[in-house]
Amino acid sequence: MSVQILRQSVIMEGSVVRLETVAFKPRRSGSRSEFTAQAIRVNFHDVLQLSDSPALVPQVENKDILSVVVALFDVSFSEMDPEEIYDIVSSPEAQAIVLLRHPTDVLEEYKSRESKGVRPSHAPPPAQSKDSVPDVGRFSEVFSDSDSEDSRDSTDSTDEAEDSAESTDKRLEWETFSSDVEEFLSKVRERRAVRHSWKQEQEILPTAMGAESLIVGAAVYRLRRLETAEKVLQLSLLATRRCYRNCGVGRYIVELLKTPALCGPYEVFLAHVEHTAVNFFTNCGLSDDTLLNEKFREVKDEWTNTTLMSYLPPFSTELQYHSPLPHAELDSNSPGFSLNLLEMELEVNMMKKKALLAYQQQAVCVMRLVQEVNTLREQLSQQMREVKSLKIELELEKKRRNRAEQQMLEYKLTTMEQLTERQLHVTDEQDYMEADDSWVESV
Incomplete structure (x- = not known):
C-alpha cells in the first residue's frame, strides 16, 4: 500500500505543475472586464491512470477537465475528428498547459453580468438522449460562445498509430x-439550466460553474528527438476561448512554452502554423525563415497547408523560471538599463537581409554555372555525335576503298592471266609454223 501511494505521489509530482495566478487585461476597452487565471501543466495520460488522483480544480473531476479541453479544441478545429484530438491530448508523451479561472471569480462575474441584465440571447439547449448525440459537433453546446475557425490562434499536428495493437488500445x-463525455454533456446542460433559471434574490452555488465555465485556453505539446539528435519541443494544439481573445492569453501560453524551466530543456521550439496565424506567432518570437526551417525538414510534412515556424532559445538557459506577465511594460528609464532592443532587432534584420542577398548572389552564380555546364555538355554531346558520325563515314570509306583495291587487284590479275595465255598461244603457233617450215624444207 505504501509503495502504491509513493508511486502515485511521484506520478502526480511530475505530471502536474501549478503556476502562479496571472491577471489579464483586454486590449480593447469595453470588450470585457479584467480577469485572473492560473496555468496548470498536466499529463492527462498519467493523471487519469490513478483512480484517486487529487483534483486539478476543487469540486471538478479530472475527466471533466480533459473533456472540456477536447471540447475546446473540437470547436476550434472543425476539420479535425474528436477522436483524433483525444489521441493527441491523452498521448503518454503529450503535455498540456491548461489556463483555468477560479470558480469563485467566474461566479461573481456571472452574478455581476446578470445583475446588469446581460443574459445570453439563446435558450439552453434541450436535453438529448445518448443515442441522438452525433460524434460530429457533439461539443458545440459546451460553450456559450461559439468559436470560429477563421479567428483562432492555433497550430496543430497529429501522429498515426504504429501498429494494430496500439490502435486497439486507443480505440x-x-x-x-x-x-x-455523454455524462459530461448532461452535466453541462444541467448547470446551464440552473444558471438560466437563477434570480438575484436566490443563491447560486459554485457547483453551477463547471469546467466549461472555468477554461480560458489550452495548449498541447510534446518533447521529441529528431534523427539529427536535436531535442525539439513540438506544439500540437493551441486554442483560446472566443470570449477571452485579444487579452494576451495566446501570447502568455506561447511564452510559457518558450520557457525551458517549465516545459523541459530543448534546442528548438517548432510549430506547424496555419497561414492565418503566422503573424500572431511571428509577434510571439517564432520565425518562418525558409532557410532556417529547412534544417527541420524531417517534421515539415507532418501537417498539410501549414507553415513551419521555429524558435531558438537563448544560450543562458540556467536562469530561474519567472512567469511571463502579459502586457508587461519595461521601464526604459530604470537606472543601469541601456540595452536598445530595437537597434538590436534592426541589426539582426539587416544581417538577415545581407545573408539573404549573399545567398541569392551565390545561388545566381551557381545556377548560371549549372546552365553553363549543361550548355557545355550539350556541345560536347553534339561534338561526340559528329565525331561518331565521321568515324562511321571513315569506316565506310575504308571499306569502299578496300573493295575498290580488291577489285582492281583482281582485274589486274585477270588481265595478266589473259595476256600470259595469249603469249603462250602465240608462242605455240610460232613453234608450229617453224616446225612446219623446217619439214617442208627437208622434203
Missing part, C-alpha cells in the same frame, strides 16, 4: 472517454 480508451 478502447476512446470508447471509455466517449461514454464519460
Whole structure:
C-alpha cells in the first residue's frame, strides 16, 4: 500500500505543475472586464491512470477537465475528428498547459453580468438522449460562445498509430472517454439550466460553474528527438476561448512554452502554423525563415497547408523560471538599463537581409554555372555525335576503298592471266609454223 501511494505521489509530482495566478487585461476597452487565471501543466495520460488522483480544480473531476479541453479544441478545429484530438491530448508523451479561472471569480462575474441584465440571447439547449448525440459537433453546446475557425490562434499536428495493437488500445480508451463525455454533456446542460433559471434574490452555488465555465485556453505539446539528435519541443494544439481573445492569453501560453524551466530543456521550439496565424506567432518570437526551417525538414510534412515556424532559445538557459506577465511594460528609464532592443532587432534584420542577398548572389552564380555546364555538355554531346558520325563515314570509306583495291587487284590479275595465255598461244603457233617450215624444207 505504501509503495502504491509513493508511486502515485511521484506520478502526480511530475505530471502536474501549478503556476502562479496571472491577471489579464483586454486590449480593447469595453470588450470585457479584467480577469485572473492560473496555468496548470498536466499529463492527462498519467493523471487519469490513478483512480484517486487529487483534483486539478476543487469540486471538478479530472475527466471533466480533459473533456472540456477536447471540447475546446473540437470547436476550434472543425476539420479535425474528436477522436483524433483525444489521441493527441491523452498521448503518454503529450503535455498540456491548461489556463483555468477560479470558480469563485467566474461566479461573481456571472452574478455581476446578470445583475446588469446581460443574459445570453439563446435558450439552453434541450436535453438529448445518448443515442441522438452525433460524434460530429457533439461539443458545440459546451460553450456559450461559439468559436470560429477563421479567428483562432492555433497550430496543430497529429501522429498515426504504429501498429494494430496500439490502435486497439486507443480505440478502447476512446470508447471509455466517449461514454464519460455523454455524462459530461448532461452535466453541462444541467448547470446551464440552473444558471438560466437563477434570480438575484436566490443563491447560486459554485457547483453551477463547471469546467466549461472555468477554461480560458489550452495548449498541447510534446518533447521529441529528431534523427539529427536535436531535442525539439513540438506544439500540437493551441486554442483560446472566443470570449477571452485579444487579452494576451495566446501570447502568455506561447511564452510559457518558450520557457525551458517549465516545459523541459530543448534546442528548438517548432510549430506547424496555419497561414492565418503566422503573424500572431511571428509577434510571439517564432520565425518562418525558409532557410532556417529547412534544417527541420524531417517534421515539415507532418501537417498539410501549414507553415513551419521555429524558435531558438537563448544560450543562458540556467536562469530561474519567472512567469511571463502579459502586457508587461519595461521601464526604459530604470537606472543601469541601456540595452536598445530595437537597434538590436534592426541589426539582426539587416544581417538577415545581407545573408539573404549573399545567398541569392551565390545561388545566381551557381545556377548560371549549372546552365553553363549543361550548355557545355550539350556541345560536347553534339561534338561526340559528329565525331561518331565521321568515324562511321571513315569506316565506310575504308571499306569502299578496300573493295575498290580488291577489285582492281583482281582485274589486274585477270588481265595478266589473259595476256600470259595469249603469249603462250602465240608462242605455240610460232613453234608450229617453224616446225612446219623446217619439214617442208627437208622434203
